[in-house]
Amino acid sequence: MRRSTDVTRVALVVPLQGPAGIFGPSCEAVAATAVRAVNDAGVLGREVAVEVVDGGAAPERVGAAVGRLVGEGRVEAVTGWHISAVRHAVAPVTAGRVPYVYTSLYEGGEARPGVFCSGETPARQIAPALRWLRDVCGVRRWFVVGDDYVWPRVSVAVTREFARALDLQLTGTAYVPLGTADYGDVVERVARSDAQGVLLYLVGQDAVAFNRAFAAHGLQDDLVRFTPLMEENMLLASGAEATRNLFVCAAYFRSLATPSALAFGGAYVGHHGPDAPPLNNAAESCYEGLLALAALARRAGSLDVARMAAVADGVGWDGPRGPVAFTGNHLRQRVHLAVADGYDFDVLAEL
Secondary structure, three states, rough: OOOOEEEEEEEEEEOOHHHHHHHHHHHHHHHHHHHHHHHOOOOOOOOEEEEEEEEEHHHHHHHHHHHHHHHOOOOEEEEOOOOOOHHHHHHHOOOOOOOEEEEOOOOOOOOOOOEEOOOOOOHHHHHHHHHHHHHHOOHHHHEEEEEHHHHHHHHHHHHHHHHHHHOOEEEEEEEEEEOOOOHHHHHHHHHEEEEEEEEEEOOOHHHHHHHHHHHHOOOOOOOEEOOOOOOOHHHHHHHHOOOOOOOEOOOOOOOOOOOOHHHHHHHHHHOOOOOOOOOOOHHHHHHHHHHHHHHHHHHHOOHHHHHHHHHOOOOOOEEEEEEEEEOEEEOOOOOEEEEEEEEEEEEEEEE
C-alpha cells in the first residue's frame, strides 16, 4: 500500500436515518472495503479516506454540511448513495469546486458539470423490465405507488412514455410522503383496481411497510410487484411471506454469481467478517463511486473538476457490476432482473 502524508479526503454522503437509513450501515461498511481496494494502488500518489455525512437528514441540512466541508477544504470530492432531493441540494455547493460522483439509481437527466452519475436510470431499468414482465408474465396493467418527491414523480412521467411504447396501461397512481408507515388506504385502492401488477417507487423502510400491508391484505399471490429499489436489508425486513412475486432490477445483487461479484463479496467478508451488514445494491454503489473517482482522477491526472469532465467519456473499470464505462457523465452498466426468493434474490435475466 502506498503511504503518504497527503490524504485525499472524500465526503461519503449516505443515509443514517429516515426511510433509507435501513441500509446506511451497509453503505459505510462497503465504503471501508472500497477504501482498502483503492488504496492498494493509491490515487495520484495519495491514499483516500472518507468522511461520512448523514444523507438521511433534511436535504438543505445535507447540502449545508457538504458545503462547509468543501468550503473549509476538508474534502476534495463527494460521493455516496442518497435520494435525488439530496442530490439537488449537494450539486450546487460542489459545482466547479470538487468532483461529485452520485451513485444512486435515479430518474435520469442530470447534466450539471462536475456531477458524475454511476447509478441506474429508468431507460436501462424500467423499460426493459416492463417488457420482460409483459412477455414472460403477461402483466399489462400496472398500479404505481411512489414516495412524493422528485425521483418517483419524474420516473412515473417517464414510465408513462414506456407504457405507451409497450402497449401497457397505468391504471392508477398513488404518492405518499417519505416516511409513510400506514398503507391501508393505498392497498385498498390497489385491490379495487384492475391492475395485474404494482410498480413501486418507494425508498427503504417505506417499501418494507408497503410490502407488509400488501401481504396482510392477501394480494401477494394475485398481483406481481416490481421495483427498481429493493435491496437485501429491505427484503429481510419485509419478510419472506411478504415478498412473493416481487421482481427487482438492479446492476448488482449479493447473489450475482459473476467472477468480479464473487471476488468483491469475498473481499467484503474477509474485511468485516461473516456478521457484516448485508451486501446490497445501494451499498455496493458506494464501492463503484470510489472506483469512479479513482479512475477519473487517474485519467485526468488531478481532481480538477473541469479536467475530469473533459476526459470522463470512456473511463471504465471491471468491478462487482462487471465491465462499466462512462458515456459522458453517466456510467454504462449491465442491469439484471431478479425475483425475491425467501431472504435473497434469484437473478433471472440480464436486461
